[in-house]
Amino acid sequence: MKGKRPHLSITDSSEEPLTGAVEDYLKAIYALGRGSVSVATNDIAQRLDLTPASVSGMVRRLAGHGFLSYERYRGVTLTDLGRRAALRTLRRHRVIEAYLSGALNYPWDRVHAEAERLEHAASDELVDRMAAAIGEPLTDPHGAPIPSREGDMDETEYLSLAELGAGYGARVVRVSDEDPEMLRYLGELQIMPGAELIVISKAPYEGPIALAVSGTMLAIGPQLASQVMVEPLTDLEAPAH
Amino acid sequence: MKGKRPHLSITDSSEEPLTGAVEDYLKAIYALGRGSVSVATNDIAQRLDLTPASVSGMVRRLAGHGFLSYERYRGVTLTDLGRRAALRTLRRHRVIEAYLSGALNYPWDRVHAEAERLEHAASDELVDRMAAAIGEPLTDPHGAPIPSREGDMDETEYLSLAELGAGYGARVVRVSDEDPEMLRYLGELQIMPGAELIVISKAPYEGPIALAVSGTMLAIGPQLASQVMVEPLTDLEAPAH
């Protein structure tokens, strides 16, 4: 599913700026509901590390401002206005991540925390300059797609590495950001967007998954594997035996 | 006058982060009192575009946190703690300005507004990376000195162009930022840090000041000239006649 309103830029809204808290709420709701599904109070609270009571209050205010529709006890859905605001913040976040990584050599496990704050302070002009300076990238350092200025975003769903059968080859397209420790570990293993790998074997009962990553053999748990999104490689599709 | 505590970095304070409002107050008080002189409530209010009542309230809180000493009706003086916090924000601000200008080609009349927000969101690591990326500059794009990580800053006082006598040559060291319109005009005239000029004549009664700037003749008013800080050039010191 693609974004709407192809001719109305998400960066030219002449309204007063939103607060950082509001932007983070909208971003969280977008992430949880992929922009259209109804989202539960508790899930928002967990994602933002707030109490459900706080979310109840904020959600009422956001509905009042037209960012979402809200029926008590029934969860929350972004309106078009809310969706555009969420995508604008998401674009900022990911452009900033990509810039920090590409232009300032920022390690990929720390760009998220930095972008989480800068996304609320950077002007549209700055974000555009950053994007231009690194060649208008289509994804952030973790492989997440960057929404266009117009609010369109590639929402292709990928398979997780945990779902890939033994014998299959795949290219890593995206890993979950947010957990720096995990990112550092994945980095050590060379499991990052663009890397190609082959699933050698999968032990049963949630057992380790053996992989070949750029020539090296290694094994990871299924929990970690579920955080790695991959695209199967057609020319390696046949199980090795 | 130089900063103090040469061995205690201003960027390694492990305390909880200050709010943007607090950082802006401390920066304003530092700018108005050059870090040591007592500063008036009304002046802070004017500089931050707030009412004096708001400043009275905030100033009491800041004193409570040990950032300044305060006696009712008597103005305010930064403590060492407050001065260090101010210098840290000032360093961030100016490094960000220099980076935007040097690395992203940001026009010099807009870096100030952008830095005014980013200074509260950028981490120390980011500021350090920015400074390193552009070669650890000593001044921002307007010629203002950048405090060191340790909190030392060059506080040399310069002559303003309005005070320079006819016939003298000088190098521009610094211009006032904050007014984008003025900066754009000065830029057109090539009056910017590093530029060399000669005062051809000064009309009496606040009249126009005729200048030669890199070969071009032009005239500016004394009000504008007072915003341009210069360093007289010894080899052009003798009045032209």
Added chain:
DNA sequence: AGATTAAGTTAGGCAACACTAACTTAATCG
């Protein structure tokens, strides 16, 4: 259906920051 539980909401509070209106203090001037 009735009881239990999970999810969500309300009530009441608090800290940060801003405002206006009204008052107080200090400085100045005749």
Added chain:
DNA sequence: CGATTAAGTTAGTGTTGCCTAACTTAATCT
């Protein structure tokens, strides 16, 4: 010295955004 004025403060209010404690609603299970 006393009056005027400028500077500064207090009182009271509003918004944002968070919390805990207590309650209500909806979903589930026997």
